[in-house]
Amino acid sequence: MAQEKTLDIFIIGGGINGCGIARDAAGRGFSVGLAEMNDLASGTSSRATKLIHGGLRYLEYYEFRLVREALMEREVLWANAPHIIHPMRFVLPYHKGGVRPAWLLRLGLFLYDHLGGHRKLPTTRTLDMRTDPAAASLKPLFTKAFEYSDCWVDDARFVALTAHDAANRGAAIHTRTKAVSARRDADAWTLVLENTDTGVQKEVRARLLVNAAGPWVDKVLQNIEGERQLHNVRLVQGSHIVVRKKFPGSRSYFFQNNDGRIIFAIPYEDNFTLIGTTDQDYHGDPAKVAITGEEIIYLCDAASEYFREPVRTEDVVWAYSGVRPLYDDGASKAQEATRDYVLKEDAPEGAAPLIHVFGGKLTTARKLAEHMLEKIERRLGRKAAPWTYAAPLPGGDFPETAFEQELEKLKAAYPFLSPAHARRLFRLYGTRAGILLGSAASHADLGEYFGADLYAAEVRYLIENEWARKAEDVLWRRTKLGLRLNASEVSVLETFMLPETVSHR
Ligand SMILES: Cc1cc2nc3c(=O)[nH]c(=O)nc-3n(C[C@H](O)[C@H](O)[C@H](O)COP(=O)(O)OP(=O)(O)OC[C@H]3O[C@@H](n4cnc5c(N)ncnc54)[C@H](O)[C@@H]3O)c2cc1C
8 A cells, every 4th residue: 555754734524624724734834635535515515505704693692702703704704715705785674573672683783793803894784674675575574674794605615725725835635535544653643545436545644633524523533543432523404495586686685583593595696596594403424414305395484484475395496405513512402502613632642643623614714724723733833823814715816895806807808708707707716717718719719618608628727726526526516507507518517527538628
């Protein structure tokens, strides 16, 4: 079995937490390896509501530390990735006798505006729903609403770009590579990695091991020699439905359900509305999680309480489900389990250290990585100061308020692109859209066409820069063109991406 030199750090898991830690550590000068058993973000990190948010509802559970940290991260992340992250206003309709009294909502939003230092995101305001256009799509029940700010993120791209930056800084990112076992010695771990396509195994050695396997965090331990079983993860399923666009405009809705929970209705991929999420304990295999019929009905009914036109189950064009790997704090209800993260160190005297990641949010992944690096540096020695606060992700090197101006530059450089195509490319790739497009002067220069503005040049860019290997990586994680391509177009793309056709690309 092939073996390489001993790395400083090896990370199991290519979700936002594993990739965030790899990026931070590599940028400080540590040698880093990461294994992801499927595609990047194929676990929970592509199945979120996709908000960079403080988490208004967490205030009800007194999660002030988490909310404050998350609120402060909104503008940091927006500035670092203004192509894939943008501000969003949320309309919270209110009516007398509703689930929560107006004073409580006002207090929550006051705290939201004041707990975390915002400079650019606008603060809360009250809407008159007798005149505001936000009322037009809703039942005529509401005289008032509150409107507040958070941000939207393309979750799967957040992971891919974080991994890309980690690799640019020297991290070795191995996708479709499963960590199948690990042996601990005094000075290092020896891990067995298996290529999940070929079954070929190889060993790597690392001085410190990070377990960022998300919903699999407990499972990974079964294959770590001498490691006792931890039972610190509470798996909580959350599902979303996608329907055709339910309302105009760029604002989202925050609806309070009669059971005390909340759901969001969010403009999605131009022509759609994303509705979610649910919260229920999950005991099955995380790889097999899927939305249930009851969840679909729950989400349709909850949204129909608000929208003038009901959301029917037959309106659902796509749905997805994910598992939150929450830290098990013994809360009685799934919705009450803490959303904060816990880094659990297992570092007995005279043995190489292991650190587990529990919980966390997309929003707090950068801070989680910084806290992880504090722990790592206590074990391996300090290399460099924290640096990710003001470091753009690939393609995000432009001022966060200059999206439209930068987009105009792209349009001017590639006038053959339709405005929608140029906008989609700039939203996904930012300033790197120019690298993807190269010297193209016409559509023909972009190579084979697969449908919905997807050309070979984009697919090739994703293979070469972002670890895309299969059509689903391109259609459901690097982009969301899976919503638009038909079955025969998908099959052409699948053939194009087969390794044996690589030479014909
Ligand atoms: C329904 C829902 C909505 C959410 N909404 C939001 C939101 O709006 N905003 C927000 O900030 N957060 C949100 N979150 C939370 C956020 O998505 C998660 O906290 C985050 O994605 C967890 O990332 P992770 O890296 O820990 O786990 P994952 O993304 O699951 O990554 C773990 C990875 O480890 C890999 N792996 C496992 N075992 C092995 C092995 N043996 N070898 C190699 N690889 C392995 C898996 O394949 C997986 O890709 C939401 C979560 C859910 C479920």
